[in-house]
Amino acid sequence: MSTFVRLGLVVFSAGVAALVVALVMPYTDPESLATLAKHPIGARVLNLSTSAVHSFARLLEGVSPSASVPSLHHYHPLSANVSKAVQTATARGSDLDWADQRVWQLQQNQVLSPFYTEDELSKLLHWCGGSSNGSNKHVTGSPAVINFDSDVGNTITMTERKASEGENIAVKARFARLAHWVAATGGDVSKVQLGVDGDGLRGLHANGSIEAGEVVLAVPLKVGLSAATFRAAQVLAGSTSAWRSVEDADMFLDALVLSYEVAVHGDRSPWADYLCLLPRSYDGLPVHISDPWVASLLSELPALRRLAAKRRAQLALFGNDLARPALMALPGGRSAILRLTRGGSDSAAASSSASGGGGRDLWLPLWHWAYAAAKTRSVMLAAEDVRHGGSDGALPGGQRPLRLPLSMLDWVQEYGMMLPILDMANHAFDGRGANVAYQLLPDASGTGLAAALVALQPISPGQPLLFDYVGSAELEEGPACLDRWLLEYGFVPNTAGSDPARDCDTFEVTAPDIARAVARIVTTEHSTETAAPAIASALESQIKERLSYRGKDGLPARFEIHVRQPYEDHQSGTQDHVAQRWAVLQWLKAALWDTAHEDGRAPEPASEYERPGNSAMDPSYGDKGVGGDDHGKRQHVERTDFSFDLVSPQSVLYALLQGRWEQLGDLKHRVGQGANGAAYAVPVEVGKDVGACEAANGAFMSEGLRRGLLAVAAAGRRALRRALDQESKRQHA
Ligand SMILES: C[S@@+](CC[C@H](N)C(=O)[O-])C[C@H]1O[C@@H](n2cnc3c(N)ncnc32)[C@H](O)[C@@H]1O
Structure with a gap:
């Protein structure tokens, strides 16, 4: 880009930014922003101006706004390594081959391990208290033996730390508050409780007897955490404008909003209790593993190796180049990112004393955790369903107000949505252990939709509630x-x-x-x-x-x-x-x-x-x-x-x-x-x-x-x- 054009762009962006700041500043509390965004012209101005501010920020960071959006090829591991032949952009494009053993190998070499530590998560979720609140396992003292896959014929004995009595009480209290909140929005989760099954796996269990056909629980979509329902939804279109042309971008939207809730709102988030109940460890995801022996095992499972290598590159691409600036462009995002960069502390001085000489930038640990949490528990919803599910603005009982969907992203057809409480139910295939089925039903107000689990058979008190995670989707795609x-x-x-x-x-x-x-x-x-x-x-x-x-x-x-x-x-x-x-x-x-x-x-x-x-x-x-x-x-x-x-x-x-x-x-x-x-x-x-x-x-x-x-x-x-x-x-x- 010529200096002239660049200068023109700077002046233009600065002008727009100044105008927007002058116009919008008085309205920047979330409530007013929401009102502004409801107005057809207001919403356009808001989106346009966030895009302009975003471009300006990219320019200040030295990134040309006209530069093509990052692509996966930037993260093609071969480009960073040995082969000179693949170092040009064109060669990289044509040589990208995720099935290549070298791709996986180089990913292994470049990987930062671990992606996040328990300590970092405790800092990120400091308001939650104890570090094991959200473990996938052992809400109460769990059995130490895990029995699996009779075909393999192996029983693995695990040495697990049992949750303390105090932690269990805190988890139960959070779950009760969360249930109360869901009920206040028109949902019903009174027939379920959190429990642990014979394998030590945390999940949802029936509170009492349930008859076949009964709705076991209903969670209105408007309390789901997704790009369409979170508090800054109205400015998301601008902050994610660069995403629309990047492969699989919609897959990372729920991770972005989860990161936003943790980094920007923390314990003030309507989802605060939910965030604290999320598991902290996702060590079974191949995208997170980084040791050479596991790599050697994956080398014999090329389909998995290829998928994991590609997903890992996508995570890096989004974490570094897309999600971080997107979060910065959202209300409160810039200071949140600054805090994360200082290792989670409000000041550099506090950070160095807390972490003994400057904490690690917590953005990537947050991003990796948020991705893992979102991926393992989001349900996918058609944009149309989300629109219908969130249109009702009134919340009974004056409970924590939610900013309801204000802008749908025109490039997203399916939203990943995290549905509190419903997402604590574990999986079993239909006809092979599933006793409930997932359905979308009208919510209590009759104006929106709720995600529901409906009993497929009579269920006795204490029985785990299991539904088929892929059921109908699989029928369509094979x-x-x-x-x-x-x-x-x-x-x-x-x-x-x-x-x-x-x-x-x-x-x-x-x-x-x-x-x-x-x-x-x-x-x-x-x-x-x-x-x-x-x-x-x-x-x-x-x-x-x-x-x-x-x-x-x-x-x-x-x-x-x-x-x-x-x-x-x-x-x-x-x-x-x-x-x-x-x-x-x-x-x-x-x-x-x-x-x-x-x-x-x-x-x-x-x-x-x-x-x-x-x-x-x-x-x-x-x-x-x-x-x-x-x-x-x-x-x-x-x-x-x-x-x-x-x-x-x-x-x-x-x-x-x-x-x-x-x-x-x-x-x-x-x-x-x-x-x-x-x-x-x-x-x-x-x-x-x-x-x-x-x-x-x-x-x-x-x-x-x-x-x-x-x-x-x-x-x-x-x-x-x-x-x-x-x-x-x-x-x-
Ligand atoms: C939607 S969450 C279900 C609730 C989760 N167990 C919890 O404690 O929050 C999905 C995760 O639960 C675990 N999970 C669900 N069904 C399972 C099953 N049948 N066997 C083993 N793990 C399962 C896996 O870790 C999966 O990523």
Whole structure:
């Protein structure tokens, strides 16, 4: 930008800012702002002016307002490291590959660990008192034994700190106040109480007997914490104007408003009691884990690794470049951020005495915690529902007034909303333990909506209330894989090996994998062969060569196999796993078929290397199923260095699946070994090598993540076992 334009912008922004300050200053208490924002012109001026002030602030910070909004590519870990080739913006764009092992590895190296400490959270939530008020577990003294996943057959003994009597009383008092507040807004939570189940998990329990069909609780949407209902909603549009063009931006709005309530309003927030009851620890979320041993486990779960690496980069992008300035541009946000920068104290002097020489900037700890809290407990609501749910302004009983939704963000279609008390109910699948169902109903006033849990069956006093977190959403989008649960919620539901629709696993196939699979087939079928490793390495280099050549024709250098049970897409009736397998076989064909040509000549046009009579190579393969009619057909291959019968791609696929199954068995074994150690407190040393960490008996791995990974591995094995059986039946049909 030229100096002239820049200067013009500064003068213009300063002018607008001065005008706005002069106009708005007398009205800056939240009540008046709300009134102003209700006026059609007032709202426009407010949004426009916040955008201008925001741009001006960015300019003062040295960021050009016309600069393109930050993108994920800024956080592509490869850009900060080794490869010069990917350092230019364009190269970064095209090279971004979250499935790449190096992406995860570099994320590991760059990560600040831990993301937040218990001590930092205590400072952030200092008005709440004791630090364990909001633990996910043990509201009252909880059992120390956690039993999980009968399929894995492991019982893990945990050493948990029991909540003190004082803490329990404080938690109960906060819950009672929260319930009173929800009731005063027209909700009803009188039939539920906070409790702990047999596994030590905090959740909602029935107060008395409940009949099937009864509404167990109702929480009006207007008390939900979301971008549409929080106190500064009317200026949010301006402060988040840069978000609209950033991928997945709406996912972080609820984390922003939660951060805002904690940092700006604290104990004056209508949600103060709710904030204090939120769990403080989210160690099961892969996005938060940072030790090398866990990284090595995730390296064998590429789908999860990819999702976690990408999510971590998104968190960094939003935390640094978008959420922090957005919060600063909200009323009271600037001083809140200043306080956070000083480690949570009001003055630098207080900060240095409190933290012994200057506290760490608490913004990122707050951001990470808020993200984890929001992600694991928000429900998603269509913008239209939020609009209808919050339109009623009157609060009965003169309870803490709420500023109701004043501006909906035009780029947001779905809002994440945290619903006090309702979000304390745990998950079970419909038909597999869920005894209540989530529904939106008219609220008591009849003018808005309430989120409700409705009894699916008679419920006895003290029984935990469980609902299906994904239920209907999943029906629309197809079954979600279990590793997604770990990513989003930090735990994996126990399907006890009997819910095939949700068991799935993704793994990538590379040239070495194919080579090993072929070597495996050759050695098992000929049993005279003892040189499998030699065959594998010779074949590997040939396959790599062929695939890199084919890459120029648009074939990827590696491929992911997605394993899941067949299921009917209720709209198109297709079975997408079949389509995926077909794509994998096509790719395998490209890798293997060329190796059959002794002269290694350049690839022929596609039609020339279709083998006649090979249904597995036929695009209509999906209709005929895996196996085709060429099973067993082999093409004799002579190479200078070895000789073997080239097996069919589907046999290779079968061998790949089998190899994967064994790999997951090994993973389970290793995680299981970690469980033997009792000392969970061994600190993680980032950079310590995996072997050394294993020698420390994996004692540092967080309990939540251990449970999640074990369950993912077990589910993956179940999915693979079924896939193998299925393949086997088809091959022998
Ligand atoms: C919406 S909150 C439910 C209430 C939460 N337990 C609490 O104490 O506030 C969701 C979180 O509860 C835990 N959770 C819910 N259902 C679970 C289940 N079936 N097994 C294990 N953890 C579960 C997970 O930590 C999840 O991220």
